[in-house]
Amino acid sequence: MEHFQAILRLDTSNPPGNEGLVVDYLEAVLKKNGIETKRFANDPARPNLVARLRGTGKKRPLLVMGHTDVVKVDPGKWTHPPFSATRDGGYVYGRGTVDDKDNAVAGLMVMLQLKRLNVPLDRDVILLAEAGEEASTQFGIKFMVENHWPEIDAEYCFAEGGGVTRTGGQIRFATVQSSEKIPYGVTLTARGPSGHGSTPLRTNAVAHLAKAVARIAEWQPPMRLNDTTRAYFERLAAISSPADAARYRAVLTPQSAEAQEHFAVNEPRTNSMLRTSVSPNILAGGYQVNIIPSEATATLDVRALPDENIEQFIEEIRKIVADPAVDVARNDRNTRPGAPPSRIDSEAFFAVEQAVKARYGANVATLPAMSPGATDMAYLRAKGMQCYGVGPLTDSEDGPKGFGAHSDQERILESSLHTFVKFNWDIVVKVAGAR
Template sequence: MSPGAPGAVTAETVQEAVDLLKELVALDTTNPPGDEIKAVEHIKPLLERDGAEVRVFESAPKRGNLWARVKGRGSAKPFLITAHLDVVGAKKEGWESDPFKAEERGGYLYGRGVLDDKAMAAAGVTVLRLLARSMAPLERDVVLFLSADEEAGSGQGMAWMLKNHPELLEAEAVLNEGGRIVIENGRITHAAVQNYEKLYLDVALSAEGPSGHSSMPRPGDAITRLSRAVARVGAYEFPVRLNQVTRAYFSGLSRLPAHPLGKEFSMLVSRKRGPAFREAVRKITSDPAYNAGLRTTCAPTVVQAGFRSNAIPSSARADVNCRVLPNDDPRKIVEKLREVIGDPAVKVSAGQAEKPALSPEDHPFFRCVRSVLGEMAPGAVTAPYMSAGATDSRELRRRGLNAYGLAPFPVTLGDEGRMHGDNERLMLSSVSFGLEFLYRLTVRFAAAPVPSDALRGP
């Protein structure tokens, strides 16, 4: 079945997706509490109306998860599309419009969740409806899973589903969020397909000291000790290290014509060392996104101390969130933080961090992504990508599933930076592109018979 076959994307189906996205934004699923069942109950009849099989799972009261399927011949394992229905909170005073009333303005759609991750949900629903309407001759089942609780660790969403109903998520490949199609200087330059994640590691710093009245301070108080420790942690930079994914990613970017950092990317992956290499690293890592992909980072995020302005507290605590390169040992990261702090009176403790799994680049699904992008954005590069942030893909990869992160909606890096922030927005033209991309990708992977041996990664 080709992209031009019955059920293909039209202006009418793009409008369906936009309308659904607006409706999902209006359903406030801020987590906590989530209340994703509202979105699930809104989507369920749409899918059923077109003939998709639908099941709803409440992992806890009002924590809704939706599973839907369009069946194929079953000659190959299913293709799974997943997105999450919960969103982070939004403070209305920072927005130019109501974050929970999607507004079209200047060619953009504004609203909480339009990027993270309700556009993916709306596109997934629309593609499944198209496949169900057209009764496409698929070799694989196409499964859609819309989850709860991604923004708070997935305990009521993906992790719950994998624990309780893993057979429903069995798939040859999974498409999730986590990667991006990037617009630079008005054109699509590349797709960063997430197939690896950094480790998530929480570290706690704590200090104790003499308490008393603020009019008579004594040396060694808890806040002063902790403040010095936090400042040292915040200023420290871990060394730059490349792994197989980041080397392939920056190698791909080095091939982009006229990229302002093209020469630096080439130097970074060249294995040469010296002043030119160090200068290239300096320029590249001045961008926070590139910096996060090249080194372990530790950022102070929460400080707790004191109870009134005229009292010196006896204790103080700070939370530090580290995103650790997969090849770095979390225990050594904690040891390095103790060394950097240089004060044995400041206690450093850490949670557990599980080494992430890798989804192979040498896989037919990845090649399908590259093929579709080449058709829709000639000259654009498709490269594997390691994300600094955590997604539900970590849960899938732990169970041996090949999960790939790519929100198919082209964005500028500036607009991507609005996720979780004020005035989150998505270009309306990107909704159209993303829906067409997802439809073509789904049809290409699910309709083409691929020998099982060819699907095995290295």
């Protein structure tokens, strides 16, 4: 808790990042305990920290990863100051409590305990405290993969992306991110002659853009499962109510239109796992009320399935728009590489399943999941590393209350943090410990 609060109190909002604040702290703690560390930086203020405990080399290394930057905050919407790490009512409040300084401190504690107990290892255990995960990977994982790959090369990786879901005080299941969608930006640009607002024009760029956005929003791209999502729905059906189970099983067959529509309306996250998704998120056009603008734009957030052919998908968007006055162009600001899902029959996945039962309950199911969002494991999977996203227990009610990752507030149960550290210990020792 001391280390967790210390790094939560360091403002590493991205932009600008300033991840060096957390790296300084972690490096000092690791060095004090005799653990080998190295810094790598594309920007001196935004370094990455690599710590390594050496094993016998019988097996390839294990990488444990957590990012040190956080998303920005609106302080006026926080009950407790966002960088105060306030403990109140069994919770710790602060930006980064569940994204992702929980993973960073869990990784730190595992390294310290492995060193203190002198645990025999068949694999090197590598801790990567990385910069820039929140929208600037050129300072973090992209930089490390392209310039310092030997320092982090491993057979397996554990990082953010999963979690344990509790609803109404009852643990429902654990998810392990074994795949993720790939973010792309697409810009719609409508053009037409400008003019006086007192004389409406059929060529009005704003009107053409509005129709194009409406068509995109109403479009449901085709559903497609992969190994991860198929296993997710099969296992989720086995632990769900009869009505929910029927819907989850329905998407395993082509005749699932009714179930898909139910998910689109009632479970949008589930719906997003089924397909490449498109969300129109930014509109811009006009600068004065009595002037018809000559140009208006919309930015679409596309989250593609890992094997999606993005150029063909953009061509489908053009067909949906079906308007020569509207240009459709790819606009990638923070995309990540596509890669096949990680295996769910590996020793690392089995270790996670065992730890879930040991720490959260013998009857708690582990579901492989494809994240609709993006993590830095995409860069590692693209290099062939088998990666698994894990996370602490959170209450499903917290998100709607505004306490989730990227929300106006953020918090974690103290008990959840401590259990998550023990869970990380279990999976690291199981995978890397000497037999």
